[in-house]
Amino acid sequence: xxxxxxxxxxxxxxxxxxxxxxxxxxxxxxxxxxxxxxxxxxxxxxxxxxxxxxxxxxxxxxxxxxxxxxxxxxxxxxxxxxxxxxxxxxxxxxxxxxxxxxxxxxxxxxxxxxxxxxxxxxxxxxxxxxxxxxxxxxxxxxxxxxxxxxxxxxxxxxxxxxxxxxxxxxxxxxxxxxxxxxxxxxxxxxxxxxxxxxxxxxxxxxxxxxxxxxxxxxxxxx
Amino acid sequence: xxxxxxxxxxxxxxxxxxxxxxxxxxxxxxxxxxxxxxxxxxxxxxxxxxxxxxxxxxxxxxxxxxxxxxxxxxxxxxxxxxxxxxxxxxxxxxxxxxxxxxxxxxxxxxxxxxxxxxxxxxxxxxxxxxxxxxxxxxxxxxxxxxxxxxxxxxxxxxxxxxxxxxxxxxxxxxxxxxxxxxxxxxxxxxxxxxxxxxxxxxxxxxxxxxxxxxxxxxxxxx
DNA sequence: TTAAGGTTATCTCTACAGGGGTACTTCCCT
DNA sequence: AGGGAAGTACCCCTGTAGAGATAACCTTAA
Numbered sequence: 001x002x003x004x005x006x007x008x009x010x011x012x013x014x015x016x017x018x019x020x021x022x023x024x025x026x027x028x029x030x031x032x033x034x035x036x037x038x039x040x041x042x043x044x045x046x047x048x049x050x051x052x053x054x055x056x057x058x059x060x061x062x063x064x065x066x067x068x069x070x071x072x073x074x075x076x077x078x079x080x081x082x083x084x085x086x087x088x089x090x091x092x093x094x095x096x097x098x099x100x101x102x103x104x105x106x107x108x109x110x111x112x113x114x115x116x117x118x119x120x121x122x123x124x125x126x127x128x129x130x131x132x133x134x135x136x137x138x139x140x141x142x143x144x145x146x147x148x149x150x151x152x153x154x155x156x157x158x159x160x161x162x163x164x165x166x167x168x169x170x171x172x173x174x175x176x177x178x179x180x181x182x183x184x185x186x187x188x189x190x191x192x193x194x195x196x197x198x199x200x201x202x203x204x205x206x207x208x209x210x211x212x213x214x215x216x217x218x219x220x221x222x
Numbered sequence: 223x224x225x226x227x228x229x230x231x232x233x234x235x236x237x238x239x240x241x242x243x244x245x246x247x248x249x250x251x252x253x254x255x256x257x258x259x260x261x262x263x264x265x266x267x268x269x270x271x272x273x274x275x276x277x278x279x280x281x282x283x284x285x286x287x288x289x290x291x292x293x294x295x296x297x298x299x300x301x302x303x304x305x306x307x308x309x310x311x312x313x314x315x316x317x318x319x320x321x322x323x324x325x326x327x328x329x330x331x332x333x334x335x336x337x338x339x340x341x342x343x344x345x346x347x348x349x350x351x352x353x354x355x356x357x358x359x360x361x362x363x364x365x366x367x368x369x370x371x372x373x374x375x376x377x378x379x380x381x382x383x384x385x386x387x388x389x390x391x392x393x394x395x396x397x398x399x400x401x402x403x404x405x406x407x408x409x410x411x412x413x414x415x416x417x418x419x420x421x422x423x424x425x426x427x428x429x430x431x432x433x434x435x436x437x438x439x440x441x442x443x444x
Numbered sequence: 445t446t447a448a449g450g451t452t453a454t455c456t457c458t459a460c461a462g463g464g465g466t467a468c469t470t471c472c473c474t
Numbered sequence: 475a476g477g478g479a480a481g482t483a484c485c486c487c488t489g490t491a492g493a494g495a496t497a498a499c500c501t502t503a504a
Contacts, residue, residue, distance in 0.1 A: 013331055014239075014309070014331050015242075015331070015333055015334050016239060016242035016243055016330055016332075016334060016337065017238060017239055017242055018242070019241070019245050019246065019334065020237075020238040020239055020240070020241035020242030020245070021238055021241075021242075023241050023242070023245055024238065024241065062331070087236070087282070108236045108239065109235050109236045109237065109284075110237070110238075112238060112241065115238065156449090156450060157450090158450075158451065158452095159450095166425065167429060168429060169421070169423060169425045169426030169428075169429045171423065171425075171490070171491090172490075172491070172492095173489095173490080181451085181452070181453085182452080182453065182454090183490095184453060184454065185451075185452055185453060185454095187491075187492065187493095188451085188452080189451085189452095190491080190492075191492060191493070191494090192450095194492080199391070201393065201460090201491080201492085202425055202491075202492090203388065203391045203392075203424055203425050203428050206391075206425050206428050206429055207389060207390060207428055208391075210429065210432050210433070211432075378479085378480060379480090380480075380482095381480095393461090394460075394461070394462095395460080403481085403482065403483085404482080404483060404484085405460095406483060406485090407481075407482050407483060407484095409461075409462065409463095410481085410482080410483080411481085411482095412461080412462075413461095413462060413463070413464095416462080423461080423462085423490090424461075445504100446503105447502100447503085447504075448501100448502085448503080448504095449500100449501090449503100450499100450501080450502100451498100451499080451500080452497100452498080452499075452500100453496100453498080453499105454495100454496080454498100455494100455495080455496080456493100456494085456495090457493085457494085458492090458493085459492085459493100460489105460490080460491070461488100461489080461490070461491085462487100462488090462489085462490095463486105463488085463489100464485100464486085464487085464488105465484100465485080465486085466483100466485080467482100467483085467484080467485105468482080468483080468484105469480100469481085469482075469483105470479105470480085470482100471478100471480085471481105472477100472478085472479085472480105473476105473477085473479105474475105474476090474477085474478105
């Protein structure tokens with residue numbers, strides 16, 4: 001299966017990184033470059049046109065994010081296997097990418113030979129993970145069963161909105177004004193989210209939110 | 223000055239990124255690769271041995287961080303000009319790197335031609351900044367004059383202690399118990415620190431503390 | 445069509461937070 | 475010896491926070 005030459009599409013918004021990857025592909029006899037894209041949107045178009053066997057996708061991209069691109073690629077129902085190649089070794093990214101159907105998750109600090117090997121593994125139908133990612137994933141699964149993983153705590157949209165306002169220092173009155181509801185209603189939401197998070201004051205909630213809720217924002221990098 | 227061939231040392235812990243950079247250097251007639259290093263420590267050694275004209279340094283490295291490597295390079299009193307090449311466009315990193323004496327700050331999403339041009343600029347003795355970094359820097363200087371820089375705010379030891387307890391979610395009563403003083407005294411300290419920081423509630427204080435007191439810790443990425 | 449959950453709103457009541465002030469001690473600096 | 479800053483402690487007072495309970499309205503799932 002992986003004995004044939006695999007066509008590969010590279011989506012990464014760092015030109016220098018693309019250069020490095022292209023050189024690597026050029027050196028591999030069983031890989032053929034299908035195309036390269038510098039952003040998610042053009043990457044999607046090229047994927048649909050070129051129908052590559054493999055897609056190497058960066059997570060931290062401007063514009064359409066890597067995760068969103070991954071979603072779109074999977075939704076497009078292509079045959080291509082999508083391998084994430086990123087610098088982010090955060091548990092959340094690994095878990096989210098694999099949940100979204102990524103066929104591999106590689107780190108950019110891998111040795112080039114290992115990257116090639118991982119691509120072959122992915123082409124053969126297996127999930128390709130770099131060693132470090134595998135251990136991260138193992139740790140993530142361990143967490144999942146004990147400490148409520150931040151993701152598993154279900155706050156309603158409203159509660160999340162109010163929590164994030166608390167985390168910027170707003171009082172109930174200000175939150176009420178901002179959301180155009182009464183202060184009493186805000187208090188109800190605060191009460192509920194405190195109970196769900198097993199906290200006893202808005203200060204604790206603010207601290208919790210700042211330390212745990214930062215997945216919403218960019219996957220670092222700007 | 224920049225007409226001669228410049229030797230260049232590349233320090234970056236991402237092999238693929240190094241591949242891309244090396245290929246770029248190979249294409250430039252006025253640049254010669256002096257060496258490449260995958261971490262700060264070996265980068266330092268090579269800089270001392272090879273005495274390159276230019277050093278291209280990544281910020282987000284495992285082990286010795288890019289910032290620390292930069293410090294060490296500058297402390298070693300080499301003639302080399304150090305140019306940061308990183309994905310981080312955060313204001314703090316830009317400002318810190320330039321304060322530490324970096325001769326340039328480039329972003330990895332630049333076009334390869336622009337990188338080459340910037341290297342020539344740096345070699346000629348000027349500071350090389352990518353466009354986006356220049357505007358970030360301008361914005362940073364604007365901030366500096368209005369928002370009191372976190373460093374300039376003088377909290378007493380007691381106030382700092384109490385602030386950090388607030389930032390973990392403690393109530394006045396708990397803080398009093400912990401510090402073995404009365405709750406009233408805690409309130410006085412809270413009152414004072416709020417006035418000094420120009421804040422109006424302990425929640426704002428907690429948020430402020432978490433966001434401003436964390437310089438000790440790393441430059442994201444893992 | 446119920447049932448369940450989410451959002452909104454009301455009410456009461458207690459505890460905590462934070463502003464104002466005064467005052468005493470200790471330590472340091474000139 | 476005096477001045478000033480810091481830490482401690484007390485007072486009064488108002489505003490805010492959070493628990494409890496109840497209930498309306500809406501959407502969505504069973």
